[in-house]
Amino acid sequence: MSDNKKILIADSDKKLTTSLKGVLKDKGYDAVISNDGATALNKALSEMPDMIVLSVALPTIDGIKLSQILRSNPRTESIPLIFLSDSDIYIPHFQRHRDSLFIKPANIDEVAARIYSIFDKAAKTRDVSREGKLIEGGLSEISLPDLLQMFSMNKKEGRLYLTKGKDKGDIWLQDGNIIDAAIGEVVGEKALFRLLTWKTGSFRFLPAKVNVPHKINRATDNLIMEGLRQYDEWESLKDKFPPMDARLKVLIDPSTLPKGLRPITQEIFLLLEFYPKVSDVIDRNTFPDYEVMRTIMTLLTKGIIDITQDKGQEERPILPKEDILKLKERFASRMNYKLDREFGKVLIFSHDNDRIRYVINAINILPEFYIHKDFLKGMGSNQYLGVAGHLQIGDNIQITFIAVPVSEIFSPLWRPLSNSMLGGLTILSGEAERWDEINKIAGYFQGGLGKPMAFAIPEGEASVDKVREVKEHLNRKNDVMLFPIVKNDAEGVRNMLSSLFRSVIGAL
CATH class of the missing domain: 3.40.50.2300 (Response regulator)
Structure with a gap:
């Protein structure tokens, strides 16, 4: 008509x-x-x-x-x-x-x-705007940009649910303005720009009072135009971009870079310390995908970073299947229940954030390990307390690594943290140790609760004298689990974790 x-x-x-x-x-x-x-x-x-x-x-x-x-x-x-x-x-x-x-x-x-x-x-959009409380339809009939503009003109408030196959996204509106968006763990403008590329799928808008923080503060028209512009630019330049599975390496010492780097560049250098793959840098960076990729291209052109031919370390199970079954059985019997998916904790003790960063970076070479999203953000000047990462063992065992400062100030947290705890890993400094505090930690968790405790020290600082020092200060005559931590040494990291978990099997 x-x-x-x-x-x-x-x-x-x-x-x-x-x-x-x-x-x-x-x-x-x-x-x-x-x-x-x-x-x-x-x-x-x-x-x-x-x-x-x-x-x-x-x-x-x-x-x-x-x-x-x-x-x-x-x-x-x-x-x-x-x-x-x-x-x-x-x-x-x-x-x-x-x-x-x-x-x-x-x-x-x-x-x-x-x-x-x-x-x-346009006619279908008008029909949607006249609907009652629930508004739903297909993105192939009404595009997401048209839908958002209609909500903007009608000053809608509520939550827009989006589905495309197995992917799900959300957009929150207040007085017609987009205030936040999410797709998986990605939020804000980065998530919105990804959602704007969806041409198919379904939507469902539920009017309701919205009380989420404002992560987006731009006008709807500007957001849509910028998101679609970045999508068009990505499509026109994608043949020049490095493959998403390519691995990057920094060619210079980041400390020699001038001060005042753009925040997006700072994030890229921080992420490359833990995530060499292009796709990981783009996914975990808080800036929109196109802006991250263009910055990567600039750094490649200037010779500051390069694509490495390193294919990563060959995968080898941390524990053989029979030990995984023992760990599940012992752990489940200790907890008096059995789950389809088992969970456990390893507490990492250190008084130095740089040491924690070094060890987590070393463990991160394992494909079964992934760093928790808040870890990098929390590594400021204060001692970090919180989840550092997760390790997948077998099909259904997930081990969470939690960083705990070596300080008696945090002793009230020891009891709640010991729930589901498998063992502990204390990172030594190689210099003057805080032996009084380390002794209290070892005495509480290993002596009192029977949790296996291992010790780790960066490469070059582990020696026979260091083992003797640990035994002397901990009053232990038996063998001490002391491991050198070497970056890019997947085999060494696997051996360390394998020894710790085998001790867990014997202790549970």
Whole structure:
């Protein structure tokens, strides 16, 4: 149904304008023709068409300039534009969610079909806006940008649920403004820009009072235009980007870099210390994907980072299957229940954040280990207390590594932290140790609770004398589990964890 829609056709090709007008008239549309830019501008302002088809190469005022004038006028800024061009050119005021571009010679039937589609989508959007409490539908019928603009115009408040296959996303709105978005653990503008690329899937909007923190503070139109611009840029440059599974390495000492680096660059260097793969750096960086990739490209071009041929370490189980079964059975019997998925803790004790970072970085070489999202953020000047990472053993055992400062101040937390605890790992400093505090920790967890305790020290600081020192200060005559920690040594890390967990099997 045309609903008496008016379409302005602006092109110097009279054969094209006449043909398109005839096709549209047969469908009940009211079409008017202009053969130059000045006349087209006059008719656009006086007749206020519902859509404009315009040639980029219009005489008097070209199509690019005309679109700029129309988009700067509040009365005409929202009129959809269909551009006709001799080549695939960049159009500054092109709105991807609203406008279209056809390369000449354009097929008249295809142009007409696009016009019908745009009006049909607009009609469905109006139908959705008139719905009652629950609004739902498909993204193939109403695009997400159109949906968000409709919510903005109607000052909607609530939560928009999005589903695409197994992927799920959420967008929160308040007074029509987007205040946050999420897809998995990704939030804010980064999540919104990812969701804007969804062309298929379903949506469900539930009006409700929203009380989530404002992680997004830009106008809806600006957000949509920027998100779609970044998507277009990504698509046009993706062949030049490094593969997502490529591994990166820093070629210079980051401490020699000048101060005042952009926050996105600082994040990339921090992440590369733990995550060499391109996909991990992009996923875990808080900035939008395109901005991260462009920064990676800049660092590659300047020779600050490079793509390494290192394929990573060969995988070998930390424990053989029979030991995994023993760990599950012993752990389940100790807890007096059995779960489909078992959980346990390893407490890492240290008084130095740099030491914790070093050890976690070394363990992170294992593909079964992943660093907790809050670990990097929490490694400030204060001693870090919290989850450092998770280790997957077998199919259904997950071990959580929790960093605990070596200080009696934190002793009230020892009892609650001991729940589901498998063992402990104390990181030695190689210098003057806090033996009184280390003794209290070992006495409480190993002497009192029977939890196996191991000791780790960075490469080059482990020696026979160090083992003797540990035995002497801990008053232990039997063997001490003391392991040197070496970066990029997956075998050494596996041996350390394997020894600790085998001690757990014997102690439970």
